[in-house]
Amino acid sequence: MDSDGKEIFRAILAAKDRLLGKANITPVMSSRTLNLLVGGEVFLKCENFQRIGAFKFRGAFNAISRLSEEEKSRGVITYSSGNHAQAVALVGRLLGVSTTVVMPDDAPQIKRTATEAYGADVVDYNPREKTREEVAGKLREDHGYTMIPPYDHPDVIAGQGTAALEMMDEVKALDMLLVPCGGGGLLSGSAIAAKGVKPNCRVIGVEPELADDATRSFRTGALHTVKNPPTIADGTRTPSLGKITFPLVLKYADDMQTVSESEIIEAVKFIFYRMKLVVEPSGALGVAALLSGKVAAKGRVGVIISGGNIDGPTMVKILKS
Numbered sequence: 001m002d003s004d005g006k007e008i009f010r011a012i013l014a015a016k017d018r019l020l021g022k023a024n025i026t027p028v029m030s031s032r033t034l035n036l037l038v039g040g041e042v043f044l045k046c047e048n049f050q051r052i053g054a055f056k057f058r059g060a061f062n063a064i065s066r067l068s069e070e071e072k073s074r075g076v077i078t079y080s081s082g083n084h085a086q087a088v089a090l091v092g093r094l095l096g097v098s099t100t101v102v103m104p105d106d107a108p109q110i111k112r113t114a115t116e117a118y119g120a121d122v123v124d125y126n127p128r129e130k131t132r133e134e135v136a137g138k139l140r141e142d143h144g145y146t147m148i149p150p151y152d153h154p155d156v157i158a159g160q161g162t163a164a165l166e167m168m169d170e171v172k173a174l175d176m177l178l179v180p181c182g183g184g185g186l187l188s189g190s191a192i193a194a195k196g197v198k199p200n201c202r203v204i205g206v207e208p209e210l211a212d213d214a215t216r217s218f219r220t221g222a223l224h225t226v227k228n229p230p231t232i233a234d235g236t237r238t239p240s241l242g243k244i245t246f247p248l249v250l251k252y253a254d255d256m257q258t259v260s261e262s263e264i265i266e267a268v269k270f271i272f273y274r275m276k277l278v279v280e281p282s283g284a285l286g287v288a289a290l291l292s293g294k295v296a297a298k299g300r301v302g303v304i305i306s307g308g309n310i311d312g313p314t315m316v317k318i319l320k321s
Helices: 003-019 032-038 058-067 071-072 083-097 109-115 132-141 154-171 183-199 213-219 245-252 261-275 281-291 311-321
Strands: 041-048 076-079 100-106 121-125 175-180 202-207 255-259 300-305
Touching: 003 058, 003 154, 003 183, 003 245, 032 041, 032 261, 032 281, 041 058, 041 154, 058 083, 058 154, 058 175, 076 083, 083 100, 083 109, 100 109, 109 121, 121 132, 121 245, 154 175, 154 183, 154 300, 175 245, 175 281, 183 245, 183 300, 202 213, 202 281, 213 245, 213 255, 255 261, 255 281, 261 281, 261 311, 281 300
Parallel strands: 041 300, 076 100, 100 121, 175 202, 175 300, 202 255
Antiparallel strands: none
């Protein structure tokens, strides 16, 4: 690993210490049935058991806890369709920092309700008319808020990488790690964490076919964007990789793969019926890649289950399909 990667790895180690006693050390689970179906030994890092039900708590806490008192006093603003929104809201409550969240008007109700319950001021916007960055940026200018973006921030990336670091510490000797990819914060942090422990661990990002901007960016070396992709995996509806995450993904991820909407749905159903776990579609992307054969399970395979925040109607629809 080069000097940049080593520096980020040290930041991930520091974030792990910072999160001790604040974030949950989530379980790693396995399924004999899954192993038989895919022909490998698979381990699931279950971030659906993280605080707020997703890995996003890690990055939000690491970033907000490192702000100066002056930055905290101005309040924090972010933009998110749900999991990062909840994470920022909860961290704000824990640290006594006021929070404002810009959220699309079609965000899952379960995530909106939880964000408000944690004390955030939620500002709706129409994603068909404006971008969330535009709306949040204007509010930041007007009120002087401190911006904590959902993925394109060094402290957020370091925090997200602690999930993979914990997994590598517990499971040891993973040959491959599959990571959901939206804006690339979890993927870049996980890739550096995994390779910091085991340099030859192969790290693969997974995203929906309908939101394949990161895969196209990875394959071409040029940044691609997508606007409001109609994927069921709402946590991956980011327009593109970030200015920070894009070069990190290019440098430290080994491959990118995409899965179809039907493959995502089948993975959510498999995890629910076979493992008795509630996982949101974005969180099931790695399992979808394995079950569909898009990624061949070679040796010991880790999968980051990024979250479990799925509302009742969506889950019912998936289970009935």
